[in-house]
Amino acid sequence: MAEVFAALTTSHVPAMGAAVDLGKTRDEYWRPVFEGYEFAKRWIAETRPDVVILVYNDHATALGLDVIPTFALGCGAEFEPADEGWGRRPVPMVKGDPELAAHIAQSLILDEFDLTLINRMDVDHGLTVPLSMVFGQPEAWPCKVIPLAVNVVQYPPPTGNRCLRLGHALRKAVASYDRDLRVMVWGTGGMSHQLQGPRAGLINSEFDARFMDLLIDAPEEAASIRHVDYLRESGSEGIELVMWLIARGALTPKVRAVRRFYHVPASNTAVGHLILENAI
Amino acid sequence: MKEYDDIPGTYVFDAERARQGYPLNRFCMSLMHEDNRKRFKADEAAYVGTFGLSEEQVDAVLSRSWNRMLALGGNVYFMAKLFFTDGRSVQFACAQMAGMTQDAYAQMMLSGGRSPDGNRYKREQSDG
Numbered sequence: 001m002a003e004v005f006a007a008l009t010t011s012h013v014p015a016m017g018a019a020v021d022l023g024k025t026r027d028e029y030w031r032p033v034f035e036g037y038e039f040a041k042r043w044i045a046e047t048r049p050d051v052v053i054l055v056y057n058d059h060a061t062a063l064g065l066d067v068i069p070t071f072a073l074g075c076g077a078e079f080e081p082a083d084e085g086w087g088r089r090p091v092p093m094v095k096g097d098p099e100l101a102a103h104i105a106q107s108l109i110l111d112e113f114d115l116t117l118i119n120r121m122d123v124d125h126g127l128t129v130p131l132s133m134v135f136g137q138p139e140a141w142p143c144k145v146i147p148l149a150v151n152v153v154q155y156p157p158p159t160g161n162r163c164l165r166l167g168h169a170l171r172k173a174v175a176s177y178d179r180d181l182r183v184m185v186w187g188t189g190g191m192s193h194q195l196q197g198p199r200a201g202l203i204n205s206e207f208d209a210r211f212m213d214l215l216i217d218a219p220e221e222a223a224s225i226r227h228v229d230y231l232r233e234s235g236s237e238g239i240e241l242v243m244w245l246i247a248r249g250a251l252t253p254k255v256r257a258v259r260r261f262y263h264v265p266a267s268n269t270a271v272g273h274l275i276l277e278n279a280i
Numbered sequence: 281m282k283e284y285d286d287i288p289g290t291y292v293f294d295a296e297r298a299r300q301g302y303p304l305n306r307f308c309m310s311l312m313h314e315d316n317r318k319r320f321k322a323d324e325a326a327y328v329g330t331f332g333l334s335e336e337q338v339d340a341v342l343s344r345s346w347n348r349m350l351a352l353g354g355n356v357y358f359m360a361k362l363f364f365t366d367g368r369s370v371q372f373a374c375a376q377m378a379g380m381t382q383d384a385y386a387q388m389m390l391s392g393g394r395s396p397d398g399n400r401y402k403r404e405q406s407d408g
C-alpha cells in the first residue's frame with residue numbers, strides 16, 4: 001500500500017531559485033540559507049520518496065486572473081517550468097503521476113473536497129524553487145511530483161482549518177492506493193513577509209517561531225489562526241503559510257521534527273523549513 | 281469596514297479590489313510576452329489604452345505610483361511583470377512603496393526586517 005511517510009515545509013522565495021541558477025549559493029549573502037538545506041539534501045537522498053505531492057501557489061503565472069481555483073490538483077504527465085517574464089528557469093521538466101493523481105482526485109472529491117483538476121499547466125517558482133532547495137541541480141528530478149496549487153493570492157485563501165482537513169483527506173486517499181509507493185507531502189510558501197504598500201518588508205520572527213511550534217505539536221491550534229491575524233502578524237503575503245497545514249495534516253497526529261531551520265532574510269522574506277516524520 | 285481595514289500600510293487584494301483591478305492586472309499580465317513589452321515601451325500610453333483601465337489607473341501606471349496601483353486594485357504578483365519590464369526588482373518596488381531608498385530598505389531587511397511592533401493597527405500610528 002502507498003503511504004505518506006513524511007512532510008517537508010519550506011519557503012519558496014524566487015531569489016533562492018535565482019541564486020541556484022546563477023551559481024551564487026556560496027556567496028556571503030546566500031551561504032547561511034543554503035547551509036540550512038544541507039540536512040534536507042542528505043535526508044532526501046536517504047529517504048528517497050517515489051512521489052512528492054507539492055503544495056504551492058501560482059503567482060499570477062498560469063492561474064490567477066481568469067480562473068481562480070481554491071484547490072487545484074495537477075493530473076498531467078508533465079509540467080513545464082514557467083516563463084515568469086525573464087525566461088524559463090534552467091531546471092528539469094516536472095514529471096507527474098497521472099495514475100496516483102486520478103486516484104487522489106476521486107478520493108478527495110468523494111470525501112467532499114471539491115477540487116479543480118488541471119491536466120496542463122506551467123509551474124512557477126512556487127513549485128520549482130522547493131525542488132531546487134532540496135534536490136539541487138540534477139539532470140532530472142529524482143521522483144514524480146503531483147502539484148497541488150492553492151489560491152493564496154486573491155483574498156480569501158482557504159482557511160487553515162480547511163487546509164488541515166484537506167491534509168487528513170490526502171493521507172486517506174494515498175493510503176487507499178493499492179501500489180507500494182512512498183509518498184511525501186511538501187507544504188511551501190511563507191514565512192512572514194509583505195511585498196506591498198508602506199508596510200512592505202514586515203518580518204515577524206516571533207510569529208514564525210510560534211507557528212512552527214504549533215504546526216509540529218498542536219496542528220489544530222495552528223489551524224485556528226484567523227486570516228486577519230496572518231495578515232496583521234505575518235504580513236499580507238505571510239498568509240501563504242496556510243499551505244503548510246496541508247502537509248502537516250497528511251501526517252499522523254504526532255510527528256517528529258527531524259529538521260527545523262529559520263533565517264532572515266532572503267530578499268524580502270523570512271525563510272523557514274521543517275522536516276516532519278510520522279511518530280506512531 | 282472590513283476586519284482587516286485597520287491594518288496600516290496594507291492593501292488586501294480581496295474580491296472587490298480584484299474586480300476593480302481586473303483590467304489593470306490584465307494589462308500587467310500581458311507584459312509576460314516580449315512582443316507586448318516592446319509595444320508598451322514604444323508608446324506606453326497607447327498600449328495601456330487598449331486594456332480598458334480607468335483614467336486613474338492609467339495615470340498610476342504611467343507615473344509608476346505603486347501604492348496607487350495597489351489602492352486601485354493592482355496586485356503585486358501582477359505588478360511584478362511591470363517591475364521586470366522596467367528592469368527593476370520586487371525589492372526596488374517594495375522600497376518605493378515603503379517610501380525608502382533601496383539601500384535603506386535592503387539594510388532594514390538585513391537587520392531582521394520591519395518590526396510588527398507599532399505596525400499592527402492604524403491607531404498605533406496615529407497615536408504616534
Ligand SMILES: [Fe+2]
Nearest residue numbers: 057126189240
Ligand atoms: Fe508564494
